[in-house]
Amino acid sequence: MSADEGGERAVDEATAGSGAAGAEAGRRRTPLQRMLGRLPTIAWLTLMWVILWGDPSPGTVVAGAGVATAGYAAAKLPHLPVGLRFRPLHVLLLVGHIVWDMFASSVQVSVHALWRPERMRGVIVEVPMRTDSDLLLAMVTGGLSLITGSLVIELNREEGVLYVHGTPIESERSVRQLRRQVRRTEKLFVWAFGTAADIEEFEREERREAEREARGAAEALPGAAEADDKEDPR
């Protein structure tokens, strides 16, 4: 239990550090802060050790913690400012969403495998991301690639744009659906794991997009919002 609390505190501190951007990263951390930053990793390694050993006795836990600490020290891993929060309710929502999508689209692709596979079409779409956190983007790409219908081909980090391959595609409607699914997955990940700053940024981006779209609609040109999306006037 105490290890857990320590982990929570360490995450908090790291978050505070990453909030002040790059200047904070160069600052020397005190030994205590360094210890706290290591705790979540060591706790996870110890847990794996205990599971693999199959015996949660105190001796195993202590030995596991010892091996994890020694391994951590020997590997000299770089310090990454981990800025994550954990919202249980949203995580549950996210897990449910991913599990459902995994099943539904697995069935969909299976049907295509049995019935006329040569007719199946795919598409690569460009989807602008609203979050700018490295960790969240990595999570989103991983989550998307886990779902059967979609596969991230490329990530343009500077502009925050994902290139997603989707299949099966039958019509314009399924292309729109794919875009919507990517955006929804992103939103779920941000709400489940993002810090308050991440969510704030996400909503700012969303408002900006809505404004842009409203302007596009005002010009009353079909597809103007789409074209605007791609140009990215920032």
Next chain:
Amino acid sequence: MNVLDHVYTVTFVLLGMAVLLTLYRLVRGPSVMDRILCLNATSVLLISFVAVEVAVRGDSAYIGLVITFALLGFVGSLTAARFAERRAHDRG
């Protein structure tokens, strides 16, 4: 118990056919990426086989194998894919 025996038989037959199909694609190729994909699919099917075997015996002795296969298969396939990428860059 009798029903479960049939269940195990059906599972093994389906997995066996899946392995045969994977081997077919592995031999036919045509691309290196296809073969890497098949390698990974084979490792996943192997894990499934061992997991079913664990269920049949109700015995945990083989579970270490499941985890070892899972990680080795991943590292192997990933290394092969990265190597194929390197080769493509060198050529072109």
Next chain:
Amino acid sequence: MTAADVVTAVTLPLGALFAFVGTVGLVRFPTLLGRVHAATKPDTVALILILVGAACQLPDVRVAALLALAALFQMLTVPVLAQTIGRVAYSRGEISEEHMVGDELAEALERGDRPEHRPGRLDEPT
């Protein structure tokens, strides 16, 4: 037959069926990216179902935790592999245009964004 047996009787054949149909897709789909979809993800669903089914037959929670660990590793590793294969296949040009409705990455590359050759990427041999 206990409840655990019923779960096993449902999940094991269902998982094996997913694995089998996924492999059928691996053989039948005409494009490499389609085969990536068919080979990696129904397999993950299949493996999770089979691990759940196997866990129900085990007498001990500790052993079931090991199976859960295997499922977790699979869910962490499959996206990485699928993405790597997809990216490599794309950069090797092993995608067929005729089976694609559209390709906005190619359009972006033509515009000159060239996301795959920007400096600072660790894995790009120069």
